[in-house]
Amino acid sequence: MxxxxxxxxxxxxxxxxxxxxxxxxxxxxxxxxxxxxxxxxxxxxxxxxxxxxxxxxxxxxxxxxxxxxxxxxxxxxxxxxxxxxxxxxxxxxxxxxxxxxxxxxxxxxxxxxxxxxxxxxxxxxxxxxxxxxxxxxxxxxxxxxxxxxxxxxxxxxxxxxxxxxxxxxxxxxxxxxxxxxxxxxxxxxxxxxxxxxxxxxxxxxxxxxxxxxxxxxxxxxxxxxxxxxxxxxxxDAARERIKKADLRGSQLDWEYESGERAIHVDNRALKQDKATSRFGMARLNKRLYRGLNLEAGKDQELLKEYSPELRDEAYKRGLEEAKREIEFIVGLAYGDLSDVQEVSKTATEIKVSKQRKYNRxxxxxxxxxxxxxxxxxxxxxxxxxxxxxxxxxxxxSDSILTDEESERQQDRQDVSMGVMSHAEYRAKWYGETLEEAESKLPEQNKVME
Incomplete structure (x- = not known):
C-alpha cells in the first residue's frame, strides 16, 4: 500500500x-x-x-x-x-x-x-x-x-x-x-x-x-x-448479495483446488535422494504424487488414485444466481454481471430488466x-x-432501449425472410411459450406456416 x-x-x-x-x-x-x-x-x-x-x-x-x-x-x-x-x-x-x-x-x-x-x-x-x-x-x-x-x-x-x-x-x-x-x-x-x-x-x-x-x-x-x-x-442495497457472491466464488475455487487428481504413493515406492535425503519419484509431477503409508498388508497395491467427482456446476449455478440477484437490486440488466448464456429468463423478463436499467x-x-x-x-x-x-x-442518447428496438427490427426482417417464424417472434417479444404464441396467431399466418 x-x-x-x-x-x-x-x-x-x-x-x-x-x-x-x-x-x-x-x-x-x-x-x-x-x-x-x-x-x-x-x-x-x-x-x-x-x-x-x-x-x-x-x-x-x-x-x-x-x-x-x-x-x-x-x-x-x-x-x-x-x-x-x-x-x-x-x-x-x-x-x-x-x-x-x-x-x-x-x-x-x-x-x-x-x-x-x-x-x-x-x-x-x-x-x-x-x-x-x-x-x-x-x-x-x-x-x-x-x-x-x-x-x-x-x-x-x-x-x-x-x-x-x-x-x-x-x-x-x-x-x-x-x-x-x-x-x-x-x-x-x-x-x-x-x-x-x-x-x-x-x-x-x-x-x-x-x-x-x-x-x-x-x-x-x-x-x-x-x-x-x-x-x-x-x-449499498446489494451488500449482502455481494458478500454471498464472494463466498460462492471461493467455494467454486476450493472445489477445483480440492478436486485435483492425485496419486497416493506408498512409502515403499519412493526412493531417497542421497544428496538431499528426500524421498520422491523421478520425473513425476509433484502435485500429482503424494507420499502416504498405504501398507496394510504385503500384497496391497503401492499406488492409489484420488480423483473425486467435481460439483462445480452446482457452485456455478449458485454464483450466477447471486449475480442475477445483484443485477436486479442495483438496477442492471440480466447478463451485465452474470453469464448471459446462463440467463434463463423470458423475453418479457429480459425486456423489463433493460427498462429497469434504462430508468436507473x-x-x-x-x-x-x-x-x-x-x-x-x-x-x-x-x-x-x-x-x-x-x-x-x-x-x-437512449442506447439501451435503442439497441432493443434494433434487435426487434432485425427479428421482423428475419420473419419476413422466413428465417424466423411468426410464432417464434411472438414468443420472444410477448413473453409467451411457443405453444401459446402459435394458438394466438391470426389464421392467415398459421396457413402460411
Missing amino acids: GLFENMWKGIRRMFRYTTLKTIVGKDVALSSRMIDAINDWKNMLDGNAEWLTDSIESLRIEHGICREFADVVLSEMESNISIDRLNQPYQKAISGLNENLQDGLGLGSFVLKPLGSGRAELVTADKFVPISFGDDGKPTDIAFFTLKRVGENDYFTRVERHYFEDGNLVISNKCYHSQDSSDIGQSCPLEEVEEWKDINPGPVMFRGMQQMDFGYYRNPIKNNIDGSACGVSIF VNAIERKLEECLRDFVAGLAFYNNMYHSGYEFNCKF
Whole structure:
C-alpha cells in the first residue's frame, strides 16, 4: 500500500463526528453512521470488505457495477460550452470523468471542483465533509480536506471551507499540524507549508456569486442510513448479495483446488535422494504424487488414485444466481454481471430488466447533468465569465432501449425472410411459450406456416 493511500486512511480516521464538529464549530450533516458507511464502501471498492479472508477473495463485483453504469452513462453523453474559452478547460476537466464517476457511484457522491487556471479536480465522498444542505439536496456549507506530509513525521491538513453568508459565497482556509496522520493536531499558519503560503486564509466573500463554485453529484438513491442528503453507494442495497457472491466464488475455487487428481504413493515406492535425503519419484509431477503409508498388508497395491467427482456446476449455478440477484437490486440488466448464456429468463423478463436499467441510467444522467451545469458555472466564475451569456449543452442518447428496438427490427426482417417464424417472434417479444404464441396467431399466418 502506497504512502498516498495510507495518508488518506488517516484523513478518513479523522472523520469522526466530534472531531469534525470541533473543527467546524457547529453540527455537521455527515453523521457517524454515514462516516462508517462511506468507509465500508471504500473498503469494498479496495477489495478489503470485512467478510474477506485468506480463503475468500473479492470478485470485484463492486467495480463491475460502477464500471457498467459509468460506461453506459458517458457513452451516451455529448456536452459542450458555447464559448471556446470555457469549453477548452471544460473538455479537459471531463476527459477523465469515467474513472472518477466510477468512484463517485461507489461512494455515493462526488464534487467536481474548478481550481482556476483551467484546472479542476474531482473529490470523492471520503475526502470532503458536507456540513449542511439546502432544500434542493445540494451542499450549502462544505469542507474539503487536503493532507500533506513534510519530512518523516510532520503532517499538515488544510481545511478549505465553502459556505454562504448573506446570500454570497464565502471561502476560508485553515491549516492544522500533527505528527500523527490519524490526528488533525493543532491550528497553525498556512505559511508552514511551501505550497500553501500564497493561499488567502480568508474568509473571503465573493459578492454576486450566489451558488457554490463547484458541481455536486449524488446518486439517485434514497438515504436510508441516516435520512440525510448525503449520497448512498450504488451497490449499498446489494451488500449482502455481494458478500454471498464472494463466498460462492471461493467455494467454486476450493472445489477445483480440492478436486485435483492425485496419486497416493506408498512409502515403499519412493526412493531417497542421497544428496538431499528426500524421498520422491523421478520425473513425476509433484502435485500429482503424494507420499502416504498405504501398507496394510504385503500384497496391497503401492499406488492409489484420488480423483473425486467435481460439483462445480452446482457452485456455478449458485454464483450466477447471486449475480442475477445483484443485477436486479442495483438496477442492471440480466447478463451485465452474470453469464448471459446462463440467463434463463423470458423475453418479457429480459425486456423489463433493460427498462429497469434504462430508468436507473436515466436518473444518474439527470443528476450528472445538474452537477456538470453547476461545475460550468464555477468554471465561468473563476474565468470572470459568470455573466458572459455562455450556454451549456448536454445531451444523452437512449442506447439501451435503442439497441432493443434494433434487435426487434432485425427479428421482423428475419420473419419476413422466413428465417424466423411468426410464432417464434411472438414468443420472444410477448413473453409467451411457443405453444401459446402459435394458438394466438391470426389464421392467415398459421396457413402460411
